[in-house]
Amino acid sequence: ALQNCRMRPSRKSMHVNHPKSTMGIWMKRNLDYMRIKRIHVGGILDPYESPCRQVHRWYRLRYVVYATYSTKFTRWTGVMTVKLLSSLASKPVVLGAISFIFLHGVTSTDFVAHHAVHLGEKYENITLETKEAERRRNERRRNESVRICGIRCVLPTPPCYAFNYRESDGSCQLVSNETSGLVESDGFIAYVQRLCLTEHPTIQNAEVSFEHWSGKFPAPPGGKVILRCQHPTGFSDGSQLHTAECASASPDTWWSSFKEGTISCSYRGKTLYKYPECRLTEKGREYIGKVSETESGKECLRWDSKDFGTPNDSLANVTFSEHFSNLDTWSHKNYCRNPYGKERPWCFIMDEGTEWEYCDIPMCTNEDPPECKVTQQGGEYIGRMNVSHSGFACKAWMEPWRRTITGNETFFLPAFPDYGETGESHNFCRNPDGDAAPWCVIKGEDLDKEYCDIPFCKVREVQGGSKGNVYPECRLTEKGKEYVGTKSVTETGKPCVDWEKNQYGMPWDFFNQEMGYSDHFIYADPTIHKNYCRNHALYREKPWCFVSEPDIEWEYCDIPLCHYLEPPECKLTPRGGEYVGRRNTTISGFRCQHWLSVYPHSHEKIKEYLSAFPDEIDGRHNFCRNPDNTAHGPWCYLKEFEHRWEYCDVPFCPRTEGERCDIRVSGECMSPLQCKKNTGGLAYIGTKNVTNSGNPCQLWMSILPNDISERDSFLARELFPDDLHPSHNFCRNPGNNPEGPWCFNGASRDLDWEFCDIEFC
Known part of the structure; x- marks a missing residue:
């Protein structure tokens, strides 16, 4: 009923330290009226009198405004305390304090408001705490203390999200962390911006x-x-x-x-307990959830901290990391695990009398192992798939994956998540050697092993970010491997170091350490990436970069999620290494072979260039990509025997809406030059696409009708004066033929190429 009441404050009750300042003028101009949005009234209201008249009769609002001018920050700062004076109250009741900033000398206003919302409580995760030496006894000095606390909160960039204030001793606690709980604390009032710092309500297993x-x-x-x-x-x-x-x-x-x-x-x-936040077996070696405390509530230590030495029950001749799925300890952080085959998941703790304790990990409601993997390598997978991606039957795991100790039983290596819990005929797809994905030993033609068709589990749905987040200055996935934006500072504001410097050596989680440092990057060139945040690594959670502090070495970057998470069906650069679209057919219409399959065309691109893929790879992935920096863009192997590979129809992304561009040089649109300056015509960038005999030119990136995929001398990028794209079939002279530009015959194989008739300029 009181929502639309308007109340006119008294001019006499408004105090501004600098009445002639821009802030004072703004206050007088904009606070003539104040809309009451919410008010709680004690006592009995007269039902025959309008609510607005009662508010005017019983209450008046008083604004106490303090303003200071700081030459250091060149902006106005202050706190507005709104008090409600009531004839029913013995003293003014503070409804809220608003901390704000006025930029000096500009027409726009940067307004940051903190609202008093939690009386008798305070936020945890304190970033900075200060106290007034002397208790403020009179009302004005108390207001000055909360004003100073508010100013301290809004001065940093960005301002802190919340602050706690206690009037009795002037205690001021700033909260800059992104999330924080609340605890009871007498005398404190918690102030917060209009947002939610506390965790949202949850329902277990939802x-x-x-x-x-x-x-x-x-x-x-x-x-x-x-x-x-x-x-x-x-x-x-x-x-x-x-x-x-x-x-x-x-x-x-x-x-x-x-x-x-x-x-x-x-x-x-x-x-309901759902994997991976539960265990599928009694021992739970496959558990890769995120519980990080023991049954007694003690915090777990990181597995890679080395504070506990070599465990007594570790297997001889097996390294510490080889006891873990994916042969890695860093990615397991301080989560409960069972690397040594104890009764159930456990972890090391910091306790003088006890080195480790068990964790309370429940059994999954559905104990049937899911036919999917959670991590890229899938070392945790314990499903029952026993055929390879191409359909070859898996052979039982034997030596060297099974070992027999004299006087003891035969066992699988600890990298098997289900070792000791399966029979002699164990022939299921697994990843005991830290390969790119689960695989098995097969008996097929010239092959001895092949990856299996194991998809990713759908753990949780990723939601898009704010409307202003547009690719490439945002990420399309949680890990952000496809991110090629230009942010070059970490979450804490540290400047990133150029990737080219490689001052800390090869990162431990660049897949396949035998490859060169540059081969792990999109475009196979760290120089192109300058010092921008990237995620070429296997285990990092989101884009990151190296920093110049040796004790830290690297930090994550704050890259927002894009508003639209659908990847663009175009490439940003000539080679298109960043492309993460869903095209899975080539220019000539051939279906793409799955990257984890080695049939019909055997290859090792996954093992060699896994880090350079702009996304993660599972058994369903057969999308066009360019992990090895092939000259002219995304490509794929073909699911047919006659031809091995071909480029895909991935065009350049238009720079403007509706842009049409036939000629590009280094990605930039150029006007065609329809003549040649000399006989050879090496610099010719016209659009003629017909031979001397009138035959249409074949697309340079196509393998039909003439398969030119193996003619590297003609397809090298540096031999063309412009960028090739899927519709490019213009006459060029990549072989430096002295007679001038030519092209492959697009009409037949009888005459595979011909010269073109290009006029002189």
């Missing part, structure tokens, strides 16, 4: 996705969390879906369709 935000805290107003239960009956209240939304009207408040703790994702009273 699948979580996000709408209107990426899931990264702090959550913006209107950011929604969507929870789904995979049980056929849905949640325990019968609903198939529940939501929680960061409230727009109330800072740091979640509006949800359920009360936390009263709803479960269960069936007949049994909680």
Whole structure:
């Protein structure tokens, strides 16, 4: 009822330190009226008197504004404290404090507001804490203390998200972390921007996705969390879906369709536990969830910290890392694992009397192993696939993957996630040697092993970012391997070091350390990437870069998710190494062979160039890519015997909407030059595409009708004066023929190439 009431504050109650300043003028101009959005009134209202008249009669608003001018920051700073004076109250009641910044000398205003929302509570994760030496006794000095605290919060770039203030001793605590919990604390008031710092309500075992935000805290107003239960009956209240939304009207408040703790994702009273956040076997060696504390609540140590030495029950002649899936310890961080075959997952702890403890990892509701992998290498996979990608039967794992110790039983190497739990006939796809994906030994023609068709598990859905996030200055996936933007500072503001310097040597998680350093980069050239954030590594969670501090070496970068996560069906550069589209047919219409398949065409591109792929590879991946920096763009092997490979129809991305460009040089659109300056015509960049005898020219990137894929001398990029693209069939002279430009015959194989009639300039 009071929502639309307007109240005119008294001019006498407005105090501005600099009344002639731009801030003072702004205050007088814009605060003539204040709209009351929410008010809680104590006592009894007269039902026969309008609510607005009651508000005017009972209450008046007073604005106390303090302003200071800082030459160091060249901007106005201050705090506005809004107080409600009531005849029913013995003293003014502070409703809220608003910290704000006014940029000096500009017409626009950068306004940062912090709202008092939690009385008797304070935020955790304190970034900075200060205290006033002397207790402020009078009202004005108290206001000055909260003003100083607010200024300290808004001066950093970006401003802190929240601050805690206690009037009794002037304690000021700033919170710059992206998420923070609340704890009870007498005397404190927590102030926060209009966003959500606290964690959203959850329902155990529910699948979580996000709408209107990426899931990264702090959550913006209107950011929604969507929870789904995979049980056929849905949640325990019968609903198939529940939501929680960061409230727009109330800072740091979640509006949800359920009360936390009263709803479960269960069936007949049994909680649903879904892999990978549970174990499929008693020992749980396949567990790769993210629990990082023991049964007694102790925090786990990182597996790569080396604080605990060599465990007593580690196997002889097997290195420490070889006990882990994917032969890696770093990616397992401090999560509970079972690398040595104990009774169940465990971890090392920092305790004088105990080195390690078990973790409370539940058994999965459905103990049938999923036919999918969670990681790129899939070392955790314990499914029952026992045929290779091309359909060859897998042979049982024997030496050297099985070993027999005298006086003991035969066992599999610990890199098998299910060693000791399968019979003699174990012939399922696994990855015991840290290869690119699960594989098996086969008996087929000239092959002895092949990868298996294991797709990625759908762990959680990734939601798009803000509307302003447009590729390539954002990432399309969580890991962001495709990111080729220009950000060059880390999350903490440290400048990135040029990739070319390679001052710390080959990164440990560049796949296949036998390859050269440059071969792990998109475009096979670290110089092109300058010092921009990238993610060529196997285990990093998102784009990162090296920094100049040897104790740290590297840090992650804050690269937002794109608003539209669908990859563009075009390339940004001539070689198109960044392309992550879904095209899986070539220019001539041939189907692409899956990258993990070695039939009908055997290759080792995955083993050699896995780091240079702009995305992760699973058994379903047969999309056009350019991992080895082939001259003219994305390509693929073919699912037919006669021809081995061909380029794909991936055009350049238009620089402007509706742009048509036939001639590009280094990616830039150029006007055609329809004549040659000399007989050889090496620099000719016209659009003639007919031979002397009138035959149409064949596309330079096509293998039909003449298969030119193996004629490297004609396809080398440096031999063309312009960039080739899928529709490029213009006369050129890549072989430096003295008689001038020519092209392959696009009409037949009888005469595979002819000269073109190009006029002199």
